[in-house]
Amino acid sequence: MSSADPAAKAASRRGANVGGGAQVDIGPIQTFLHCGTPDAWVEEACQPGNLPALLTDHANCERKAAESALATIKRYGASHLPVSFRNDLLQKMSRLAREELRHFEQVLAIIGQRKLEYLPLGAGRYAVGLRAEISSDEPQRLVDSLLVGGIIEARSCERFAALAPHLDPELASFYTSLLKSESRHFQDYLKLAAQISDENAVQERCEQLLSVEAKLISEPDGQLRFHSGVPIGVSD
Ligand SMILES: [Fe+2]
Numbered sequence: 001m002s003s004a005d006p007a008a009k010a011a012s013r014r015g016a017n018v019g020g021g022a023q024v025d026i027g028p029i030q031t032f033l034h035c036g037t038p039d040a041w042v043e044e045a046c047q048p049g050n051l052p053a054l055l056t057d058h059a060n061c062e063r064k065a066a067e068s069a070l071a072t073i074k075r076y077g078a079s080h081l082p083v084s085f086r087n088d089l090l091q092k093m094s095r096l097a098r099e100e101l102r103h104f105e106q107v108l109a110i111i112g113q114r115k116l117e118y119l120p121l122g123a124g125r126y127a128v129g130l131r132a133e134i135s136s137d138e139p140q141r142l143v144d145s146l147l148v149g150g151i152i153e154a155r156s157c158e159r160f161a162a163l164a165p166h167l168d169p170e171l172a173s174f175y176t177s178l179l180k181s182e183s184r185h186f187q188d189y190l191k192l193a194a195q196i197s198d199e200n201a202v203q204e205r206c207e208q209l210l211s212v213e214a215k216l217i218s219e220p221d222g223q224l225r226f227h228s229g230v231p232i233g234v235s236d
Pocket residue numbers: 062065099100103182
């Protein structure tokens with residue numbers, strides 16, 4: 001892995017074209033999130049010895065994103081939601097699941113090509129911590145699930161852009177290529193949440209969840225994961 005110059009890093013963090021991928025403006029995502037990725041996380045994630053863990057966890061994240069979308073289809077497919085909204089929800093979740101599995105396959109291919117180990121990693125605290133905030137009662141459960149989905153997509157985008165300038169050209173290009181679909185997933189989740197609830201209530205709830213998310217990103221974390229916090233004494 002290599003470090004790019006500061007100007008290239010700053011341009012990339014705004015979503016400039018890195019490694020030949022499509023240009024995506026992630027400025028709105030950076031504004032949406034309450035904090036940026038800590039420099040200490042980027043430094044740890046870019047250590048060559050941590051690449052198997054980073055890629056394994058990334059693959060796991062893509063699989064879990066697909067599973068979450070499929071779980072949403074299963075839960076709400078025959079529900080009493082308004083028909084037009086339900087159809088929109090199912091269409092978007094189906095496309096999202098396909099795209100996330102495609103990303104899973106791409107990460108797997110990179111792990112294989114580089115002869116890296118697919119590690120037996122446990123789940124990190126990030127998604128668990130965020131999902132613990134989801135209400136168990138409808139209709140809030142669906143709104144919360146959509147908002148949490150959108151926040152995770154936003155953080156993924158922000159991390160891809162933060163990482164890309166520190167990676168070798170192949171990985172930088174791959175991460176930049178993911179920005180387009182992941183930023184669309186972010187928008188899809190938030191639009192769906194706004195369609196089924198009062199706009200002010202959704203906004204207020206989203207800010208609460210973003211505060212929880214920022215704590216998870218900013219606090220010390222003993223594990224290195226794609227969405228982990230500030231690395232402290234990192235172990236598997
Ligand atoms: Fe993805």
